Amino acid sequence: MEIAPEEKLDRVYDLKLLKWVWSYVRPYRGLFFLSVVLMPLNSLFALAQPYIWKLTIDLFLTHNRAVPPGWLRPVLGAFGPHGLLAMGFVYLLLVAGEFSTFYGQFYLTMMVAQYSLSDLRMALFKHVERLPMSFFDRTPTGRLVSRMTTDIDAINEMFSAGSLTILIDVLTMLGIVAIMFAFNARLAMWAMCAVPPLLLILNFFGHRARVIYREIRERLAALNAYMAEALAGMAVIQLFTRERRSRQEFDALNVTNRDAQMIANVYEAGVFSSVEALSSATIGIILWAGGGEVIRRLITLGTLVAFIDYAQKFFLPLRDISSKYTTLQSALAAMERIEALMETPASITSPAAPRRPSTLRGGIIFDRVGFAYRKGEPVLRDLSFTVEPGRKIAIVGATGSGKSTIIKLLTRFYDVSAGRILVDGVDVREWDLTALRRAIGLVQQDVFLFAGDVFDNVRLARTELGEAEVREALRRAQALDFVERLPSGLHEEIRERGANLSSGQRQLLSFARALAYDPRVLVMDEATSSVDSETESLVQRALNELLKYRTALVIAHRLSTIERADRILVLSQGALRESGTHAELLAGRGLYHRLFELQYAAAAEPTGQAAD
């Protein structure tokens, strides 16, 4: 009794989910309703067939011929002495009708499913793209991939194999019962007497099958997850000579999976066989109960044969009703997961009425900015600084001092926890998000290259740029030389994440990308990994080109970059410790001074001992 309310709640939730799916089906409701209309037609065509058998037997075969019904007479008349051919003709028409309606119904349903699920997938992708960075920090990409592939596929499966055909089945079964009762109520009762025990059996097996299928899903997931982890971490397994234990663990998972699958097979075979058996046994019952009636001329032989045929048709759909239910269940589970993802709010969005600065100049103000990725662990504290348009700022600090967070806040990957950030006098939260990000160019340490050619990877979303402009950007980024040396030049396909390029070349491409976008403000995380000296000088030249005429905020790792900056911010543990020009900071004899001395000592003094 205690489970009841929860079950009921589940039902309500299922309804809510179906309603949600309906919102995607709605645009195609015309097709959908057409397919629904075809369903009863399909049942009708199927159910009329045994009736033709009955008529043939009663009209042509038995000793005491019956009188043909009114509608059949013109047809029989047309065929003259070949009455049997007429029956064959009508039968063929019914068969053709059944299959065309079936095909139409199936294809229309699949059209609706494909179209609406395609819309759903598109909507999901667009939604996920706009979710805040904090969401991606805690959600593995693999999980999002399966939402958009396997989960949506599970819903598709419901359309193609499950739920809607259940409706046809139920209609057909109801039709059969109605027809049998119309023919002869007593015999109909006998024909149906195998149904109650069958329902008991189905319930027995079906319930257990559902439980075991749920278990199988879990065990299979555990098995596959273990396998994926082991394959990815095989080096560690081998290094720690864990092979034998890993095999034992894998075997244990493999065994439980197999055992569950085997039990499921027993149930599945049980359902299948009992439906077949009881459907055949019904033939015996009908013959026994109806045969006497035929002899006593209460019903015709044709009716009896039709009864046998109808009874067989009645049992047929019950064979796979259990598997259809399973499909439906997994579709519902998938819907639930997808819906939850769709409900995740895109917390960082453009305001309803964005403000635009009168002119785009590139001034930046950090005003008492505080930020924490996790509550109670502040990364930036009360940070204030101003960057005049066109100035170059170098940010210096150790790993974890909050340098890269500054960049992430400026581009609104995250929103500040306290204070505000102004770009050209307007709070970044009031900017149109696209306009803000177009105004601020970002060059990161690890260069992300998309599948595609060099050309597309440089111009990215600026598809209005032609080859000439992209070439110019590459030239200014000092990348044109090496790009032109590639076998297909500008249209060289970039292999998986740029495996066919060196890290220096990838860096230059990212500069070209920023140059092609020509942003007012450039924020950059200078790469720490050293490249060979040849590329190093190219990078330096490209960097000069890149920083020209722009406001720049550079997380600097190279002294040369730091020295050239208009102002240097020295950051430590999320707070600003020193700031000023190179000369001012040296004169201040603070942290920066010590840093510089260390560097200078390395460059000028011949004895390495000086550093000790």
Added chain:
Amino acid sequence: MKRLLGYVRPYWHRYALATLCTLATVTLGMVLPYLTGKAIDSIQAHNSRRLTLLAGEIFAAALLMGVVRWFSRFMFFNCGRDVEYCLRNDLFTHLTLLDRSFYERQKTGDLMSRMINDLSAVRMMVGMGALTFANTPIVYIYALTFMFAKQWRLTFVSLVPFVILFFAIRRLTHSLMERSLRVQEELGAIGAKVQESLSGIHVVKAYTLHEREAEEFRRRNDSYNEQGLALARLRGAMMPLIRGTYATSMMTVLVYGSYLVTQHGMSIGGLVAFMGYLAQLMWPTTALGWVISIYQRGRASMKRLEDIFLAAATPSIEGGGDMRLEVAGAIEWEHVWFSYFAHEGIQSGKNGRDVRYALRDVSVKIAAGEKLAIVGRTGAGKSTMVKLLTRLVEPTAGRVTLDGRDLRDLSLGALRKTVGMVPQEPTLFSDTMARNIAFGRADASLDEIARAARVAGLEADIAVLPQGLATIVGERGMSLSGGQKQRVTIARTLVYDPAVVVLDDALSSVDTETERGVLDSLVESVRGHTTVVVSHRASTVRDADHIIVLEDGEIAERGTHGELMAQRGIYAELFHRQLVEEELARY
């Protein structure tokens, strides 16, 4: 396929029993129409007693058929599951024996798809495929015998559509499988696009590529859609084709059979029985067309699995003991060359140098109990050098020795019990923190685990975990930061307690201060053991007995800290850069 037979053979008696059950099922299935025909004839003959008897026989035969069908079905399916189970275990075992060169070539995703999709295709072949394979000929022999005995002309006429059906199904299932594969590929492409867009989500956001990415996604989505509908067109045709053929055949029976009844004295019961036989033929004929496709697919899949089995397990992990060796710990690299492309043949690069060598003529010797540090830029060959120590890779030329013995002469299991390496990329498994730390030694006590965690500087991190050491971490548990993961792998090696400790830049994700702290306590706890430390930070390894600087796969500088600083070369530069960073961190 020969290999597969080896997996099927142990279950031959179960297959035989299942086939027997199938034989019984089919026999009873054939008796039913026969009895039905007789019953109808007895109705025509007004013989109620005979009718009742026949009806009873039908009833009994039907129930009996249910039981034997049950057995035949699940026995065949379960044989399939058993074969799958054994095959999966053996595949996994073989995979644990394969070395790095295999895993460098093979993507995990592809391996997973073989272990899941191909394996299930093979299972289908030896399970459901075997059932259909046993079932069909029996049904045909029976049905044809009965039908010919009853009325040979009607048999010929009614079977014509079935011959057509068989060939039509063959073609249809063939295109169906091809289409499904294409749909699967399209779905894979969608997944790959999502994977790409979301891995680069920072670029997507920074360069406002939402529309561009959505457009690309739409292209793939549309093409998937198209393929999906094409598949639906085929799938939708399947059912009408089968039932249509059957119905056409029925119609011939209806017309021609009725003609035979009226003109040639065939009984109505005989006609009904004939219909029954035809009905029995419908599914086996369909299934035969289908089972051939299952067989083709299964064979192709088995070939893909065979590829895994054929990948040679070199060096062999099996064989030889895996007891820890009693070694002093002297190590020497003797003129070691290494290329990841050795199997492809080395090509000469510019300046006539072979650009694809990761190590060129490296010779280093350290005495037992000494500490060697390897520094250098990214890609200089540091990792490769230490991977040779655990034989994750083998030298292309030259040799590596432990106590003067070539590593290749030692049993691999024993070597890896003796030389413990902390790899660069920390790998955690979805298990408890404690079991992750005790990964290499299941018998480690909780005390040992806690001590290792303390040395690795993990105490405070574990204290804040919800269930402490019992907290599940990894992909399916709590996620840890890069630095925490690295320290877990250090603790793992400490529990493993090898004679030689190798750290492959194992603390790159923690700050310098922490790295030094962990390294200090680590060195303290493994005092007397030979230690090899790779680091991109010069300052953390300054007290090593030997320091070598690798540059482009060659030893550019070597000596102690003092000697190297005096050289004012790469090491000195690295060291100073490090000092700057440290200074900042200390503030």
